[in-house]
Amino acid sequence: MYIKDLSTKKDELVTLKGWVHNKRESKTIVFIVLRDGSGMCQCILAQEDLGESMFREVAAMGIESSVEFTGKVVEDKRQIGGYELHVSSVNIIQSCSDYPIAKKEHGIDFLMDKRHLWLRSKRQWAIMKIRNTVIFAIHRFFQNEDFVQMDAPIFTENACEGTTELFETDFFGKSAYLSQSGQLYGEAMAMAMGKIYTFGPTFRSEKSKTRRHLAEFWMIEPEMAFYDIFDNMDLIERFLRYVVNEVLENCSAELEILERDTTMLQNIARPFPRMTYDQAVRIIKGEEKVNGMTTLETLEEDLKKTREGISMLEKDIEEREGIISAGGIKKGQVAFHQSKIDQAKQEIKQLQEDERNIPQWLESAKNFEYGNDFGGSDETVLTRMFDVPVMVYDWPHAVKAFYLKRNPDDDRFARGVDVLAPEGYGEIVGGGERETNEELLRSKIIEHQLPMHEFEWYLDLRKYGSVPHAGFGLGLERFITWICKLSHLREAIPFPRMMGRLAP
Ligand code: 4AD
Numbered sequence: 001m002y003i004k005d006l007s008t009k010k011d012e013l014v015t016l017k018g019w020v021h022n023k024r025e026s027k028t029i030v031f032i033v034l035r036d037g038s039g040m041c042q043c044i045l046a047q048e049d050l051g052e053s054m055f056r057e058v059a060a061m062g063i064e065s066s067v068e069f070t071g072k073v074v075e076d077k078r079q080i081g082g083y084e085l086h087v088s089s090v091n092i093i094q095s096c097s098d099y100p101i102a103k104k105e106h107g108i109d110f111l112m113d114k115r116h117l118w119l120r121s122k123r124q125w126a127i128m129k130i131r132n133t134v135i136f137a138i139h140r141f142f143q144n145e146d147f148v149q150m151d152a153p154i155f156t157e158n159a160c161e162g163t164t165e166l167f168e169t170d171f172f173g174k175s176a177y178l179s180q181s182g183q184l185y186g187e188a189m190a191m192a193m194g195k196i197y198t199f200g201p202t203f204r205s206e207k208s209k210t211r212r213h214l215a216e217f218w219m220i221e222p223e224m225a226f227y228d229i230f231d232n233m234d235l236i237e238r239f240l241r242y243v244v245n246e247v248l249e250n251c252s253a254e255l256e257i258l259e260r261d262t263t264m265l266q267n268i269a270r271p272f273p274r275m276t277y278d279q280a281v282r283i284i285k286g287e288e289k290v291n292g293m294t295t296l297e298t299l300e301e302d303l304k305k306t307r308e309g310i311s312m313l314e315k316d317i318e319e320r321e322g323i324i325s326a327g328g329i330k331k332g333q334v335a336f337h338q339s340k341i342d343q344a345k346q347e348i349k350q351l352q353e354d355e356r357n358i359p360q361w362l363e364s365a366k367n368f369e370y371g372n373d374f375g376g377s378d379e380t381v382l383t384r385m386f387d388v389p390v391m392v393y394d395w396p397h398a399v400k401a402f403y404l405k406r407n408p409d410d411d412r413f414a415r416g417v418d419v420l421a422p423e424g425y426g427e428i429v430g431g432g433e434r435e436t437n438e439e440l441l442r443s444k445i446i447e448h449q450l451p452m453h454e455f456e457w458y459l460d461l462r463k464y465g466s467v468p469h470a471g472f473g474l475g476l477e478r479f480i481t482w483i484c485k486l487s488h489l490r491e492a493i494p495f496p497r498m499m500g501r502l503a504p
């Protein structure tokens with residue numbers, strides 16, 4: 001019996017197994033919020049039902065003790081899940097105490113050190129459920145469209161996405177690298193299957209601590225024979241829309257726990273703006289307006305709103321502190337105001353970060369140099385102008401990977417496409433049409449100083465039945481971070497690996 005199915009057992013006797021998520025007690029009654037993985041349920045344990053000695057054992061249990069409760073399912077609309085359990089018998093599996101994660105605020109480093117326990121918290125639970133839904137939806141989308149799933153190798157001989165971010169390992173006395181991308185292998189398989197997708201771990205030794213980079217992350221890489229860059233963009237759009245809709249349909253409770261404003265996710269129904277690199281640069285630099293506003297005006301306005309937000313929150317805190325210090329209110333009321341104060345302080349921290357960042361974004365947007373790749377702040381500036389994902393294509397070929405096809409009408413540009421998520425999140429997808437000309441590819445491999453002999457097999461694909469083809473890579477954690485509106489990628493994966501974090 002699982003908590004999520006309680007509605008089918010109204011007024012019946014059931015047994016639930018789980019963990020003590022929360023507990024409050026009076027002299028003769030204990031209220032426990034039980035968590036069983038499928039949901040949460042308030043359980044009422046009264047001394048008169050359990051007998052004195054069992055009641056004392058129950059009252060002594062700490063948070064995260066494991067238990068088995070048998071009792072009657074009673075409808076109560078005010079409770080989480082809409083049902084509560086009036087417990088008549090108890091089996092304590094393990095009574096524990098001093099669970100390290102308390103209700104009060106902990107710093108992020110402490111929580112990361114306790115990641116193995118932190119996963120039990122409500123927000124983390126919700127994120128992981130959404131991750132599961134996203135993964136399942138991705139497979140369903142591609143399977144429904146007759147793509148064949150393939151597993152690319154993890155040990156590789158060559159670099160796919162540039163040589164600066166490789167993790168080197170020893171492979172029987174020879175250097176090998178952990179895969180940065182399954183794409184090159186995906187291209188080979190697409191020539192056998194037509195349409196394929198990989199779904200596996202990828203590794204980048206990004207030597208900077210940013211909120212957008214993990215050292216180990218999961219990537220989904222479809223590759224399609226006979227697709228050009230525009231077919232590719234159509235597929236990306238349809239794919240992202242499908243997955244987000246699945247989350248909206250199946251995870252409303254989880255999104256609510258995360259307090260996610262879902263209007264941004266619902267916007268996924270609207271067409272994604274597509275623009276060339278040239279146009280994107282004009283927008284970033286404030287030379288072209290979006291909906292009547294330049295980026296510079298939008299940022300100035302954002303800064304004003306941020307400052308207003310901070311002073312409103314400060315006023316709210318002051319008022320509540322006044323109420324508390326005046327006294328004469330119930331303990332519950334004090335706790336309520338205190339929790340609102342804590343929440344407001346958190347929000348202020350966020351806004352102050354924006355307040356510091358916005359002027360820097362403004363500067364770097366104004367000074368963006370045509371021809372450069374976009375940095376995180378450029379992506380933020382651009383995506384703040386839209387409330388749907390934006391697709392930027394036709395990039396200066398020098399800043400993109402060696403395998404991208406040149407635009408046949410203007411060979412300054414490579415047919416790469418990046419998808420940038422709104423709300424300042426930036427790149428979640430990178431992809432493009434592949435170069436099919438063997439000689440051009442060889443010259444690119446030389447230009448990127450890659451070892452030619454390790455790419456001979458890849459070049460074979462251009463010798464034997466070469467066809468136009470395209471594909472893309474979606475960073476799973478980047479996608480989840482945006483869907484859940486998290487402030488950092490590390491919460492989007494069960495056990496993050498990044499610079500400075502290898503444990504637990
Ligand atoms: O843009 P990238 O480097 O593209 C590729 O790897 C291509 N081979 C994909 C393809 O065309 N088949 O990476 C693709 C995506 C990025 O858009 C980003 O979402 C994610 O992978 N990504 C990272 N996610 C987390 N941490 C990192 N260090 C990431 N680097 C890239």
Ligand code: MG
Binds near residue numbers: 418427429430
């Ligand atoms: Mg990229």
